[in-house]
Amino acid sequence: MNKWLVALTVMLPTLIEIVDTSVVNVALDHIRGSLSAGIDESTWTITSYLVSNAIIIPMTGWLSRVFGRKRYLIFSITLFTVSSFLCGSAWNLQSLVFFRVLQGIGGGALQPLSQSILLETFPPYQHGMAMAIFGVGIMFGPIIGPLLGGWITDNWSWHWIFYINIPIGVISILMTIFFIIDPPYMKRVKMKIDYWGLALLAIGLGCLQIVLDKGEREDWFASGFIVTLSIISAISLVLFIVVEMFTEQPIVNIRVFKNISFTTGSIVMFFGFFNLFASIVLLPIYLQTLMGYTATLSGWVLGPGGIATMITLIITGRLMTWINPKILLSTGIIVCAYAVYLMSHFNLYADFYTISIPRIVLGIGMGFFFVPLTTLTMSGIKKEDMGNAAAVYNLLRNLGGSFGVAFVTTILSQKSQFHQFRLIEHLTPFDRNYQIATEHTAQIMNYKGLSESLQDYAFIYRELLRQASMMSFNDAFYLTSIIMICILPLVLLMKKGRGGAPSAMH
Known part of the structure; x- marks a missing residue:
């Protein structure tokens, strides 16, 4: 079959x-209004997925292995497609959340399945090219998602962000x-169902994802809800590892971590996507809350970085x-860390252009990062173990992104309060800069025909909040760059990949 x-x-x-995974974010207000839901309630359409x-x-x-890979791939695409139609047809928030759960179940398998099929289809010396193709989809999706979602929502309706699937x-x-043809080792085989592993995995990862998604909104461990879910998640995941170590046919074969290159690469991938998602989440917030950019203009800042990534992926x-x-x-690691370091000087x-250039540099860095790392x-990894390894690898990549977003939103909240506290110490009549600022503000107010009032001080305080x-x-950008480097x-610690004759590259 043609590769x-x-x-x-x-x-x-x-x-x-x-x-x-990201297209719903920009349509959330429209969904909330259409289905008469609160802000916190509407976010479950994202969390459930x-x-x-x-x-x-x-x-x-x-x-x-249980159903046969080709059969399972067809089932996953079918479930994803049908549930997309149901999401677009949802009549209330509860039905939308339920259909988003089904959509997540159908879509979850597509990334690891496509990665394992690509690695098996392309010969070892072309694995770099195969991962470049995979990387284009992985990197392009988070960039085009918000742009596409915003355009469809504004010009049609939120229902069509699902119908286009x-x-x-x-x-x-x-x-x-x-x-798609299944190799002999991927045909359907009869296996015992690891009920304990299945239950512990679902509970552990489900609770962990809710903690990461809702933690900042609930004030993290000041919330009994977050503390409870964190404890349940930790206990479930520890028990899951113990159970899988002693099960003959585990749901997730964690023995793959005996391979040093795989373990190290998974850790590097976790922090690589920690860095990527942290930065591409911070940028639009910075642009829209502090710089007055519209959502569309923010997308134009992110877009060139995505294009840079795709070009660099092919070159790499x-x-x-x-x-x-x-x-x-x-x-790739050095360039990514440097790009986010540049963002810390915004x-x-x-x-x-000053804002766009670091994003483009980050895009170039991710192109050099993703292909060789994967x-x-x-x-x-043996071909027969590729499906399991790809699944674990993609899980850690997704979790890295979730942890990155949770980390920077927390830093943003806490550091903003810290800097407000430090800056407000200088808002006294004895501070020379404060005296100059109040004099200038009073002059502006007088020029506009307004009398000096509390508005002068409100203006200065608003500026303090912006600076903080x-x-x-x-x-947040600086800490993210340090973690990356x-x-x-x-x-x-990683071993050089298998090579092949360069002349065979077509």
């Missing part, structure tokens, strides 16, 4: 699944039927044939 047809077949549904997605991803390898899903099902896929992947990976007077991580918020963004030594 490029296979690549197109598996990446098409994967791309729409990744887009759906992420929770079911997180639970199903690590089970993908096991489910592929239907024709793509139908095409994907037909292509899978005709172009080619370079993998001639350059040691560890060198490319190290370059201020309230930065222009469009190739090095998976190079020592800006400093908290700087802190700290993973650089881990590259030394």
Whole structure:
């Protein structure tokens, strides 16, 4: 079977699944108004999808062996497509949340399945190119999702962010039927159901995802709800590891972590996407809350970085044939850390290009990061174990993004309060800068024909809040860049991937 047809077949549904993880965010206000729901209630349309997605991803390898990979892939695309129609047709919030759970169950398997199929279809010396193709979908989805969701919601209605999945899903099902073939070791096999592993995994990851998604809103461990879920998650995941170690046919074969390159690569991937999602979540918030950008203009800042990533992914896929992947990976880590460090120097007077350039640099860095890392991580995995390994790897990638978002939103909140407290110490009549500011404000008010009043002080206080918020963004970007650069030594532990004849590259 032509490997490029296979690549197109598996990446098409994967791309729409990744887009759906972020497409709802920008339509949330419209959904809330249409279904008469509160703000906190409406966020469950996002959380429910992420929770079911997180639970199903690590089970993908096991489910592929139970049902046969091709059959399970067709089922997943079908469920995702049907549930997309149901989401668009939802009559109230409860029905939408339920259908989003089904959509997450259908979509969760698509990323690890497509990755494992690509790695098996392409020969070892072309694994770099295969992961470049996979990376385009992984990186492009979070960028295009908000842009597409905003445009569809503004021009049509929120229902269509789900309906557009239907024709793509139908095409994907037909292509899978005709172009995907199961190798002998991926045919359906009879297996015992690991009920304990299944229950502990679902409870542990489900609670963890809710904690990460709702933690900042609930004030983290000051909330009994968050504390309870955290304890349940920790106990469940620890018991899950113990159970899986002693089960003959585990849902997730955690023995894959005996491979040093895989373990190290999974850790590096976790923090790589921690860095990526932290930065691309912070940027729109900074632009819209402090700089007065619209959602569309914010998208134009993010967009060029996504394009830079896609171009760099293709270039890196080619370079993998001639350059040691560890060198490319190290370059990617350094460039990503440097890009986020540049973002830590943003201020309230930065222009469009000053903000866009670090995002483009980050896009280039992620292109150098993703392809060699995935190739090095998976190079020592047997083909029959690829489905399980890809599932675990994708789970850690998604969790890295969730942890990154939770980390920076917490830093943003706490550091903003800290800087407000420190700056307000200078709002006294004895501070020379404060005296100058009040004099200038009074002059402006008089010029506009307004008498000096409490408005002068309100103006100064609003500016203090903006400055404190800006400093908290700087802190969040800076800490994220430090975390990224700290993973650089881990590259030394990874073994160089399997190579092949460069001349065979077409």
